[in-house]
Structures are given as structure tokens and as C-alpha cells.
Amino acid sequence: MKKKIFSGVQPTGNLHLGNYLGAIKNFVTLNNDDENDCIFCVVDLHAITVSQDPTILRENIRETVATFIASGIDPKKSIIFNQSQVSAHSEAAWILSCIARMGWLSRMTQFKEKAGKDKEKASVGLYSYPILMAADILLYDSTHVPVGNDQKQHLELCRDIAQKFNNDYRVDNFFKVPEPLIQKEFSRIMSLKDGSKKMSKSELSDLSRINLTDEKDQILNKIKKAKTDSLPIPSTVKELNSRPEARNLIGIYSSLANLTLENSIQDFTGKNFSEFKEKLSQILIDKIGPISKEIKRLLKDKSYLDKILDDGCKKAENIASAKIKEIHDIVGF
Numbered sequence: 001m002k003k004k005i006f007s008g009v010q011p012t013g014n015l016h017l018g019n020y021l022g023a024i025k026n027f028v029t030l031n032n033d034d035e036n037d038c039i040f041c042v043v044d045l046h047a048i049t050v051s052q053d054p055t056i057l058r059e060n061i062r063e064t065v066a067t068f069i070a071s072g073i074d075p076k077k078s079i080i081f082n083q084s085q086v087s088a089h090s091e092a093a094w095i096l097s098c099i100a101r102m103g104w105l106s107r108m109t110q111f112k113e114k115a116g117k118d119k120e121k122a123s124v125g126l127y128s129y130p131i132l133m134a135a136d137i138l139l140y141d142s143t144h145v146p147v148g149n150d151q152k153q154h155l156e157l158c159r160d161i162a163q164k165f166n167n168d169y170r171v172d173n174f175f176k177v178p179e180p181l182i183q184k185e186f187s188r189i190m191s192l193k194d195g196s197k198k199m200s201k202s203e204l205s206d207l208s209r210i211n212l213t214d215e216k217d218q219i220l221n222k223i224k225k226a227k228t229d230s231l232p233i234p235s236t237v238k239e240l241n242s243r244p245e246a247r248n249l250i251g252i253y254s255s256l257a258n259l260t261l262e263n264s265i266q267d268f269t270g271k272n273f274s275e276f277k278e279k280l281s282q283i284l285i286d287k288i289g290p291i292s293k294e295i296k297r298l299l300k301d302k303s304y305l306d307k308i309l310d311d312g313c314k315k316a317e318n319i320a321s322a323k324i325k326e327i328h329d330i331v332g333f
């Protein structure tokens, strides 16, 4: 049996190195393995849980598709589509919102972080967002879901929703209970300015992240300004653990070089950060530079990107509409 892989990325602009190392790089590996059927979804319904400018959203949807392809996902092998075009997602989200419990959702840390101090002003959609994510996954009988570490709790909720639906309606194994695919190392890339905060699209300072569209000069400048400490690079990972910024930069290097943290430390032990930063900038320019160029090239061909979405939507629609019909039957509609 082939593995069924599903993941989603929000088209909210500024796709960055954290998205790439935490998720998209893994999508590419999964796409390249013939044992997998992969679906990669541009989750535009999730994007509007916070306010979006319609013109910019439309461009960001295309930019997310361009990023997938520029990173190495092959649209002939994997389905790439945008969530809003397959109405089963919204419909299944409603049905599953009658399964999910308030108590489960109120434990979600991402909502607490995103809603901030004034929870009363957060949209209802931001609160119920993980139910829509469960709908995305369960409609396609997904067996494996590659994500960054920040999505772990949402996937546990998805598993709970699947199991409760199967139990409540006595339909054993109707929804497949998916496994998360979270990399052991480097699944949480931190801000270049503060090693205690995750690298994020929404952080005000652009110096906090490497965007996948950054050019050579921007990469050099951001790495030069990245926060470090005054100690040289240690000889063990244990010593790194109390130095979050240093650990993050060496983690980024290791992930790009496909090395373990132990191995890359050995190459740099005793050296100071200025020497390490030169190597880090170089590998970033080598790995991210071509992706950045390709994104910009693809963005000039909107009709190509729209055609990929159209084709992907048709394939996704076929799978999702069959599943939603079965859900109707089970629920008694």
C-alpha cells in the first residue's frame, strides 16, 4: 500500500527558511519517493482567519505554488491545489466541528499565541482553524502528514477528531488516523534575532528571517547581523544547548548540509562566529539562491501557475467529493 501524504502551507507571503527546512524540504523528499502519493495544499481558507488584502492574497497563492515547484516538487507526480476551490473542505470542517469538543480546542497553544492578549477580538475562524486542518487531512485518507514542530498539537487534535467520529458513528477505520512526520532535528527554526522565538512570516523585522526570495546581498547582510554570543563554537552539542542563537545557526547549517549537529560542530570547534558565518552564508546562497531565482522566473508565468492549480483542483475534487458523499451517508443526510 502506498503512503498517502498530505500537507498544507498558508499563502500569507514571506515563505522563509523555517518553512523550507521544517516542511518543504521534506515534501520534496516525499515527492521523489515512488512509494508515496502526495498532495500539497495551498490553504487559502486558513489564511483568511486573519485579515488579508484580496489582491495580495491572490498573488501569495501563486507565490506559494511557485515556491513548491522551485523547491523541487513535481506537479506531474504530486497534486498541488488551493483549498478554497474544493468545497468539501469547508463542508467537512462544519461536520467535524460538531465532533470536536470546546475543551480540546481551548488547549491549542497556537490560538493563544496568535490571538494574543485580546482573545475576544480574535476571529471565530482562528479558534476553529485546527478543525479545518483536520478536514483537509481526513478527506484524503492521508496516512502521513509532514509538518514543522509547531503543528504537532494540531495533528494530535486531528487524530482525536478522527477517532471520535469513527466511534460515535460506529464506522471503524472510516477516517484513517494519520501519523505526523516531524523531523527529529531542525523541525523548529528560530528567529535570527532571538533564539527563543520561532522564525515567522509575521515578525515585523525582516532581519529575523531568510525569505526564500532573498538575494545574495540580503542573505549576506542578514547572516552578518544575526545574533550570536561572544564564545567560540564548542565541541559538544550539550554545550550548545544553553546558547539558543548559536544552536539555531549551527542547526540551519547542518540541515542545509545534510549533516547531524554533532558532525558540523566538529568542523567548527574552537572557531569564532565570523568564520562560521561566512560558511553559513555560502551554503545559504548555494541552496536558497537557485530557489529564489526560480520562484521569480515562475511568477512571471501566471497562466502556468494557474493551470497547475486548475489541474490539481480537479484531481483533489474527485477524491474529496467521493469522501464527502460517504460522510453524508454516515451522518444521515
Ligand code: AMP
Binding pocket: 008, 009, 010, 018, 019, 020, 021, 022, 023, 024, 146, 147, 148, 149, 150, 151, 186, 187, 188, 189, 190, 198, 199, 200, 201
Ligand atoms: P505556515 O507558513 O504556518 O503555513 O507553515 C507551513 C509549514 O512550515 C508548517 O508545516 C509549519 O510547521 C512549518 N514551519 C513554519 N515556521 C517554521 C519554523 N520556524 N521552523 C520549522 N518549521 C516551520
Ligand code: TRP
Binding pocket: 006, 007, 008, 009, 010, 043, 046, 132, 133, 136, 137, 145, 146, 147, 151, 154
Ligand atoms: N495549519 C498549518 C500551518 O499553519 C497549515 C495546514 C493547514 C496544514 N491544513 C493542513 C498542514 C493540513 C498539514 C496538513 O502551518
